[in-house]
Amino acid sequence: MSSVPSGWRGCLLVILAGFVLLFGLPQVVSLYGVVQMTVFVAMAVFALSQGFIWGFGGIMSFGQSAFFGLGGYVYAVSVINMGDSTIPVLLAIAVPAAFAALLGYFMFFGRISDAYVGVITLTVTIILFNVVNSTSGDFYTIGQAALGGFNGMPNVPPLNVPGYPDAAFGPIDTWYFAMGALILVYILLRGILASRFGRVVVAIRENETRVQLLGYDARVYKLLVFTIGGGVAGLGGCIFTNWGAFISPTIFGLASAAQVLIFVLVGGLGTLVGPVLGAFGIEYLISIIGTQQTLNANLVLGAVLVAFVLLVPQGLVPVVWSGIGRLLPRRFAGTGEQTAEAQS
Amino acid sequence: MALTGLLLFNTLTGIATLVLICLGLGIIYGMMKIINLAHGEFVMLGAYVTVFAANAGVNLWVAMLILAPVAVGLIGLVVERCFIRFLYGRIIDTMLASWGLSLAIIGIVTSLFGNTVRGISAPLGSFPIGHYRTSLYGVFIIAVAVLAVVGLYALLRMTRFGLVVRATMGNPRMAAALGVAPPRIYMATFALGAGFAGLAGGVLAPVSGVSPVMGAAFIARAFITVLGGGPAIITGTSIASALFGSIDEFATFLTTPVFGQVALLLAAIIMIRFLPQGITGRVFRRSL
Amino acid sequence: MKLPVPDATPLLEAKGATMRFGGVVAVNEVDFTLREMELRCLIGPNGAGKSTFFKMLTGQLKPSAGQIRLRGENVTGAEPHHIARRGVGIKTQVPNVFNGLSVYENVFVAAGRRKSRASAKRITEQTLERVRLTGITGRMVGQLAHGQRQWVEIATVLAQEPDLILLDEPAAGMTHDEVLRTAELIREINRAQALIVVEHDMQFIRMIATTVTVFNQGRILVEDHVDRVMANQAVRDVYLGKQAA
Numbered sequence: 001m002s003s004v005p006s007g008w009r010g011c012l013l014v015i016l017a018g019f020v021l022l023f024g025l026p027q028v029v030s031l032y033g034v035v036q037m038t039v040f041v042a043m044a045v046f047a048l049s050q051g052f053i054w055g056f057g058g059i060m061s062f063g064q065s066a067f068f069g070l071g072g073y074v075y076a077v078s079v080i081n082m083g084d085s086t087i088p089v090l091l092a093i094a095v096p097a098a099f100a101a102l103l104g105y106f107m108f109f110g111r112i113s114d115a116y117v118g119v120i121t122l123t124v125t126i127i128l129f130n131v132v133n134s135t136s137g138d139f140y141t142i143g144q145a146a147l148g149g150f151n152g153m154p155n156v157p158p159l160n161v162p163g164y165p166d167a168a169f170g171p172i173d174t175w176y177f178a179m180g181a182l183i184l185v186y187i188l189l190r191g192i193l194a195s196r197f198g199r200v201v202v203a204i205r206e207n208e209t210r211v212q213l214l215g216y217d218a219r220v221y222k223l224l225v226f227t228i229g230g231g232v233a234g235l236g237g238c239i240f241t242n243w244g245a246f247i248s249p250t251i252f253g254l255a256s257a258a259q260v261l262i263f264v265l266v267g268g269l270g271t272l273v274g275p276v277l278g279a280f281g282i283e284y285l286i287s288i289i290g291t292q293q294t295l296n297a298n299l300v301l302g303a304v305l306v307a308f309v310l311l312v313p314q315g316l317v318p319v320v321w322s323g324i325g326r327l328l329p330r331r332f333a334g335t336g337e338q339t340a341e342a343q344s
Numbered sequence: 345m346a347l348t349g350l351l352l353f354n355t356l357t358g359i360a361t362l363v364l365i366c367l368g369l370g371i372i373y374g375m376m377k378i379i380n381l382a383h384g385e386f387v388m389l390g391a392y393v394t395v396f397a398a399n400a401g402v403n404l405w406v407a408m409l410i411l412a413p414v415a416v417g418l419i420g421l422v423v424e425r426c427f428i429r430f431l432y433g434r435i436i437d438t439m440l441a442s443w444g445l446s447l448a449i450i451g452i453v454t455s456l457f458g459n460t461v462r463g464i465s466a467p468l469g470s471f472p473i474g475h476y477r478t479s480l481y482g483v484f485i486i487a488v489a490v491l492a493v494v495g496l497y498a499l500l501r502m503t504r505f506g507l508v509v510r511a512t513m514g515n516p517r518m519a520a521a522l523g524v525a526p527p528r529i530y531m532a533t534f535a536l537g538a539g540f541a542g543l544a545g546g547v548l549a550p551v552s553g554v555s556p557v558m559g560a561a562f563i564a565r566a567f568i569t570v571l572g573g574g575p576a577i578i579t580g581t582s583i584a585s586a587l588f589g590s591i592d593e594f595a596t597f598l599t600t601p602v603f604g605q606v607a608l609l610l611a612a613i614i615m616i617r618f619l620p621q622g623i624t625g626r627v628f629r630r631s632l
Numbered sequence: 633m634k635l636p637v638p639d640a641t642p643l644l645e646a647k648g649a650t651m652r653f654g655g656v657v658a659v660n661e662v663d664f665t666l667r668e669m670e671l672r673c674l675i676g677p678n679g680a681g682k683s684t685f686f687k688m689l690t691g692q693l694k695p696s697a698g699q700i701r702l703r704g705e706n707v708t709g710a711e712p713h714h715i716a717r718r719g720v721g722i723k724t725q726v727p728n729v730f731n732g733l734s735v736y737e738n739v740f741v742a743a744g745r746r747k748s749r750a751s752a753k754r755i756t757e758q759t760l761e762r763v764r765l766t767g768i769t770g771r772m773v774g775q776l777a778h779g780q781r782q783w784v785e786i787a788t789v790l791a792q793e794p795d796l797i798l799l800d801e802p803a804a805g806m807t808h809d810e811v812l813r814t815a816e817l818i819r820e821i822n823r824a825q826a827l828i829v830v831e832h833d834m835q836f837i838r839m840i841a842t843t844v845t846v847f848n849q850g851r852i853l854v855e856d857h858v859d860r861v862m863a864n865q866a867v868r869d870v871y872l873g874k875q876a877a
Contacts, residue, residue: 060436062443103613110617115435119379119567120613126564127609134602196744196752199733203741206730213690213728214742214792215716254560258447261440299451305444309437310430 011190014273018183025179026172034175036287039243041178044279045185045236047263051275052189053229054264056198058205059222060114063121064233064260066128067096069251071234072241073132073147076156081143086162092238093231100230101223108219108226122257129252152248156241169242178239182276185232189272192228201225255298262301265308268315277317346474351597353473357482358596359589360489364547365566366573366581367492368540373570374577375513375533378438382423382446383566384559385453386538390416390545391554392453395462404467404550409488412546413539420538424531432530446559453556466550481551488547492540497578509533513575564605565592568612574622583623588612641704643668643796643826644689648698651684651850658684660850661698666796671822673837673858674830676847677870682830683725685847686798690722691715702796721794725801725830727781731774735765735784738773742788759791763817778805786814790821797821799829803836815839834862846870 026034046068053059071092078088103124107117136149147153159177161167169177192198204211204218211218241247250256259282267278282304289297312319369383380386390412397407423445431438468480500506512529544562552558569588573580591611596604644666651659659681666672674682687693689700691712700708702718730738736756743755760766763783768776773784782802789797799818803811811833818840821827831837837844837858844861846853848870854861861867 062439106613106617110620112616112620115377115379115439116571116616116620118436118439119571120616122381123564123567123609123612126560127605129560130564130605131602134600196749199737199741199744203730203733203737206732207728209692209712210728210730210788211741212712213692213716213722213724214788215713215745217711217713255447258443261443265440296451296455298447299455302444302446302448302451305447306427306441307444309441309444310427313437 015183015187018179018186022176022179022183026175031171035171035243038171038175038178039240040280040283041175041182042236042239042243043260043263043283044276045178045182045239046233046260047267047275047279048182048185048189048272049229049232049236050260051264051267051269051272052232053225054261055268055270055272055275056193056205057201057222057225057229058114058208059226059229060118061121061226061229062118062261063123063125063257064229065252065257066121066125067100067230067233068237068240068256068260069125069128069132069247069249070096070099071237072247072251073153073237074234075238075241076153076247077142077145077147079157080145080153083157083165084163085157085159085165089159089235089238093234096234096237097227097231101227104223104226104230108222111219122254125252125257126254129249129254132249132252148248150249152246152250154246156245156247158245159242174239174242178243181235181239185235186272186276189228189232193272197221197224255301258301258305262305262308265313265315266304268317268319269313271315271317274315274317278315346476349473350476350478351593353478353482354597355590355593356486358593359585360482360486361548362565362569362585362589362592363489363493363582364485364540364544365562366569366585367496367577368537368542368544369566370537370570370573370577370581371496371540372534372537374575374580375509375537376432376530378428378435378442379567379570380534380537381439381443381563382449383537383541384561384563385446385449386416386420386541386559387545387548387562388453388554388556388559389419389449390542391549391552391558392457392545393542394546394549395464395554398464404464408546408549409543412549413543416542416545417535417539420541421531421535423538424534428534429527429531432527450556450559457556459556461553461555463553464550479551485547485551488543492543493578493582496540500578505532565608568608572612572615572622574619574624576624580622580624587623642666642701643670643703645701645704646685646689646698647701649685649688649695649700650697651681651688651693652696657850659688659695662850662852664845664852666826666828668795668826669822669824670826671818671840671842672828673841673844674828674847675832675837675844675861676853680847681850682847683800684850686722686724686800686828686830689715689798690720716792716794719795720798721789721792721796722798723782723785723789723800723802725804727778727785729773729781729785729788731772733773734770735773735776735787736760736769738784739765739787739791743791743793745792755791755793759787762790763787764813779807779810782806783810786817795825797825797827799827799831801830801832803831803833811836812839838862 025037049067050061050064053061074095075088075092078091079085082088107120132147133150135147136151140147145153159169159174193202200211200216201221204221208218237251240251263278263282264275266282267276268274285300286297289295289300365387368386369380372378372380393412393415394408397411398404402411427441427445428438431441466479466481468484470477471480500509508524508529512526552561569584570581572588573584588608588611592604592608595607642665646662646664649659649662649664650657662685676682684693688695691710691714694709699706702720705718707715707718730741739759740752740756743759744752747755760769763786765783765787768780773781776784782805786802803814806814815836818827818829829840841858843855844858845855846861846867853870854864854867
């Protein structure tokens with residue numbers, strides 16, 4: 001972590017940039033641009049959940065899309081039934097978090113290896129895909145909400161001012177909600193990492209045996225990290241559903257699961273800014289591919305994944321940062337001593 | 345009585361299918377301790393080879409039993425040489441790279457052949473169980489699965505290649521002592537695993553819709569079964585296939601195929617809590 | 633954590649402790665007792681079962697048979713963190729540290745469990761001073777030399793404030809001056825805490841030990857005063873003799 005700014009200054013800089021984007025974007029780009037950026041932000045929240053559990057917790061979830069999709073579906077089902085969107089948003093965080101806790105219990109208390117965690121989580125999301133895919137027909141309705149099988153759920157009601165179901169959010173309001181949520185999640189995760197809990201989490205990633213020999217129950221820490229990651233991914237899914245007023249089983253699919261790993265890998269493992277920038281960059285790339293016919297999106301994503309694993313496994317942000325660190329005088333890069341003081 | 349017979353036959357076919365899908369994955373996992381996430385796409389490629397060869401007039405049996413495994417085995421060889429070999433010792437990175445390959449293969453096949461479902465009709469007709477009729481092709485699948493297991497067992501037990509493979513599984517330095525460099529064994533194993541995936545794709549092509557994304561339908565079950573089976577390739581895969589295949593078929597019989605998979609997943613997740621090393625991590629440890 | 637326990641109850645007691653790996657018996661029915669505040673040295677040839685015994689005591693391995701008690705409480709097969717919370721700290725044979733964290737953070741994580749932030753900070757600073765690491769608190773542990781990493785690990789164990797400290801080859805890879813400093817530190821630690829030290833360096837053993845336990849082929853061969861152990865013919869045969877040869 002020495003090559004990445006982890007002190008308060010770097011953190012404040014990121015938050016400042018976030019606020020500039022939050023208020024600045026609607027002033028400078030068209031409505032279409034704002035709507036486009038809203039989905040990037042939903043993906044960035046998703047990327048933060050993966051970046052947090054993988055880059056800091058060392059938990060190799062290959063199926064984070066399970067929680068992302070669950071958040072989206074829980075929001076859609078509950079908002080259709082409740083009308084007011086306040087509780088559905090909270091449920092979209094709480095239900096995936098609870099599901100992550102349950103799954104995490106079996107995985108971490110079973111002490112399975114990283115590779116197993118990856119495969120089990122991946123399997124969970126594939127099976128959720130298959131299950132939701134098969135829920136077409138009247139039999140599969142929850143209250144007034146029809147799950148719709150592979151066609152998904154159209155016309156999901158948008159967010160509204162809490163307590164006033166008729167005061168629905170427009171696209172610009174949704175942007176403020178999405179970007180505000182991204183900034184909030186960033187601050188939350190930064191705070192967790194700066195706490196003593198966060199220090200132990202990173203220590204587990206570094207050396208789980210040592211942490212246990214110091215008297216910490218590593219399983220409980222990993223479980224909590226995984227649960228938080230599940231909640232954050234669920235929030236991302238809720239924003240995603242709001243963006244298009246639509247959700248379909250594709251959200252659980254392999255491409256969705258792979259995409260978020262690519263965000264993190266491209267942006268940089270062990271950073272929080274990296275996954276966010278990775279999400280923006282890759283989503284932009286996909287939107288460009290979508291407008292032409294020659295290159296297939298799967299092919300490009302696959303090639304990017306293979307290329308980064310083989311050639312740039314640490315991701316772009318750490319590489320760029322250490323490049324800057326070499327060019328600038330030392331005081332800008334921040335010495336390790338200061339970092340340790342700032343965090344303690 | 346006839347219903348029981350039908351259920352039994354379907355369960356056997358289900359287990360045989362699972363064994364076929366899992367063997368290739370299990371070989372690579374047992375040898376190299378990596379999960380090949382492109383496994384589903386290897387199966388898909390095997391199915392494509394079979395469909396195209398059969399449509400081009402090649403004898404169907406030749407296409408599925410010889411062409412598919414050989415072609416996919418060669419693809420596996422190329423993949424191992426170009427990508428996987430740079431990542432040995434980095435388990436997670438190997439899995440990520442194989443996932444990237446999986447996406448890329450789906451992309452390539454979609455670009456070349458379109459995102460459509462193809463099929464070839466199942467040969468052999470049907471036979472009666474009581475007053476039910478069922479596909480004779482199921483008997484063929486069971487036979488191929490049994491032969492594949494026996495063949496792999498013979499290969500590992502009776503050939504020099506098998507000896508070296510077993511030595512490498514136990515201890516990579518042993519293989520070096522036998523005069524064979526572990527990288528060559530890994531290369532051969534990866535190709536062999538890919539070949540078995542191709543065989544599965546070929547044999548299952550007539551009973552499944554052949555499309556670029558068909559791999560996703562197989563891999564969830566295959567992953568669970570191989571992890572549940574544990575480190576012993578043949579024993580683990582067979583026992584886990586029998587266990588999970590039965591659970592799958594039984595739950596499917598009671599509800600729908602989708603909930604068969606859910607039951608499978610739940611059984612597997614509960615199992616890893618108590619047998620984190622898989623079935624053969626605890627019992628039958630010395631088997632193959 | 634410290635309960636008033638009558639002196640009769642030993643700090644650590646292993647009874648018939650056995651560890652089998654397949655057909656190999658690495659530790660074979662070992663009976664071992666350690667009093668409060670005792671300093672004990674374990675010696676024995678490579679493969680004698682010393683490190684395996686340590687792993688059993690700290691919960692990293694669950695004994696195949698036998699019992700391990702800490703102050704009378706049965707901790708056989710307990711999780712490592714559970715045993716650590718009962719006041720056992722270990723420096724393992726291979727440096728077991730957090731390479732991606734700074735020296736300060738390594739010690740802070742050890743000091744911080746169930747203590748207020750202020751007292752954790754105080755313990756961290758005191759420990760860093762005690763093992764003379766104050767000059768390099770900001771350095772990443774992964775970038776340090778082997779000897780320094782050993783010190784960092786010893787510092788984390790001390791910051792944990794355990795009642796029993798297990799040191800597996802603490803002087804390995806250290807310079808002569810560092811070895812002297814380690815011996816001095818061990819004697820200093822022993823004023824308040826019990827220790828078991830595994831070491832190969834006989835000069836080092838003589839600097840610190842009174843009672844020595846000799847392991848051979850998974851069993852205890854001899855347990856006696858250091859001078860008598862050194863003079864023992866059986867010990868010379870299995871261990872000292874081999875080293876001279």
